[in-house]
Amino acid sequence: MPDLGRLALAIALMLAIYSIGANVFGARRARPEFVASARHAIWAMCAMVTIAVVALWTGLLSSDFSLEYVASYSSTTLPTAYKFTALWGGQQGSLLLWTWLLTIFTSAAAFQNRRRNPALAPYAMAVLAGVAIFFLGMLNFVTRPFDLMAVIPAQGTDLNPLLQNYWMAIHPPSLYTGYVSATVPFAFGAAALITGKLDDGWIRSTRRWAIFSWFFLTLGNLFGARWAYEVLGWGGYWAWDPVENAAFMPWLVMTAYLHSVMIQERKDMLKVWNLALVGLAFGLTLFGTFITRSGVISSVHSFTQSGLGPYFLSFLITVAVAYTGLLIFRAKELRSPAEFESYLSREAAFLFNNLILIGIAFAVFWGTIFPVLSEAVRGVKITVGPPFFNRVAGPLALGLIFLMGVGPLIAWRRTTASNLVKSFAAPAIVGVTTGVVALAAGLRAWYVLTAFSLAAFVLGTIAVEFRRGVGARRHMLAEPAPTALVNLIAKNNRRYGGYIIHVGVIVAFVGIIGSSFFKTEVKKSVRVGQSFSIGAYQLRYLGLSEHDTSHMETATARLEVSRGGREVAELAPAKLFYKREQQPATRVAIRSTPVADLYVVLAGLDDDGNQATFEVFLTPLVFWLWAGGLLMAIGTVVVMWPNVRERAAIAAAVARAAPSALEGEPAPGGE
């Protein structure tokens, strides 16, 4: 099997090289048979990488310790599910997964464009194959997944215990899917620059890819946060660690991109900006891998540091220089005839939303690389921690939330005063009322008051939109309200799916505010039978039970949780001890309610187990962070749902030979 995997990767590399040549030659000389052959090469490349992945999985599942990778990241006692996920437990496997996803997405894009985009697609495929060459080159020559052990050990080192977890099983594939699928819009953007077909055809062809990428970046970030929350036992979910930032920055840029392309589709503006954003998003995915693998920036994440950094940096610089060069080369053709006409227009709101999103991304970038910069300039490493990111991102987030309320309701081009009053009077009242109620309830922090008011304002604007749409259908088509609501969303899925995502963002934002500002913590050492309290909860330590398997030892503390004298739950936080690694780990116990999470960590035990020390967090509203994330996911699915009208629009855009002029003037608030 290892030989097969190695061979498959070598063939895949050759196929990638061939497909670049055949694509470019076929497109330049108008020889469709070469483009078709290149497409088949891409599918064959995907099949080869699939064989390599199956080979590595076979090695992991059969505990073939002659493979260095299997010996390093698996063991015979590792539960089968984690032998499966060990594929991305180490560096070589992670890169193999990355490459696999890349070839799958390239194949899908090749299939999608087999009959359309004859001018653009061959170059986009060539760019995608070029990216694949880099990764396949790494797998063939630099960090090989099928290297053999000199001496075959009887037992493997095992997967890092922190990775032996459900969320860790799904977090990396989600994030990688998001990262890698961002390559497709980038490739089409690059193809537009290469060919000079600079109308919005490349955007329309890859709109669904961009949303797909955004969807998985969102999930990847949320799963990572959830993993940190459930596994690391520090009571939080986000620490602004460089590795988290590396996943967050592409998300911010993709969010900006998804909004700004609407201006180009509508107004034929911001062409350079959009092309720059897809380039930036792709560059940041490489940058993220560079900083996590190079060790240039220290992170608490237990990633293997290796000699991979320089390769990624070289590739990143090559891509950045080539892409910027193309942008400059096409600068004249990218000038837009249209201009911004008024601050009170949707395009202005979108533009400012873009500035803020990119501003946050830049601040995160700056804070992440600051130690490196300060060492280079001043000779001493200076770091900025979570306070820096919170101080910058906090106020900017408020601006973003405000624009989220304004943007969708004001008209393109310009809005009249009476229109403003009509749209925003009710939401503004809702927002102000929320602020006043919060103030009366005893909240004093200006940030929290502003955040809650703005959140209510945005929810108000979205409610106004839904009400307007449902009302119109009821009035014109005499549909009952529930039917009207369903049809409204189904017929305008892109717009109303977007609103559902916005609601999700607001709900998640409220969860973040609640958990950041109102978290309380108690540390207590108690003997069996003793109680202590946090908030309205009483916790009584009932005793310890121990459990022993060949894989790990578990010491579980039982706690009775009561509230107002009534027992509401029994929690069982535990200390684990992984035998293979000789390493302890923590299993957190959480009682989650919409009001607050009770989060219990077994922090310490004395030798006989009669006395235990607990660290307990009471985190208000954190439930809503995950609920908001779920809503964002649902909204994105609605947005991605195939829509007949949009298919027609894509076909029209593709069919248009000349660059598109302004589209018909849409109604205010039109899709």
Place this chain on the structure above:
Amino acid sequence: MRFRLRFVIGTALIVGAIVYLITTAIRNTSEYYLTVDEVGARQSELAGEPLRVAGRVRPGSIAWDPNTLTLKFAIVPIPDPNAGGAVKPVAATDPVAYAVTCAGEPKPDMFADGRDVIVEGKLDSSGHIIATQVLTSCPSKYKPAQAK
């Protein structure tokens, strides 16, 4: 054309606000990130400053009281990996570089003799590090054999 100018001004204001936020936040929240050796070289100017120190736990120096959640240990410089072998053990006889006390936090799971840690806190006048947090980084056994 006049409106275009106004738009440029509006954009400049937003960009300016972002730059202002970043610069003030950097000034107010930055802390030194030093190795144990660097702390030694700059000890006099560091007293009372917030800092992060990267070092290795000296084997045999750990004292952990689970009832008060007090962790005491000594950190020593991390040997230069380029000077031979990525995983060079730290001997118990290495000179103590800095004593660390961290109270009120659970002991991190990965914390053990010879592990690399990042200590966040302050240096007191007697050269002790009073830590608010101890972070463990990747245990050496998960590092690859050697990058070629």
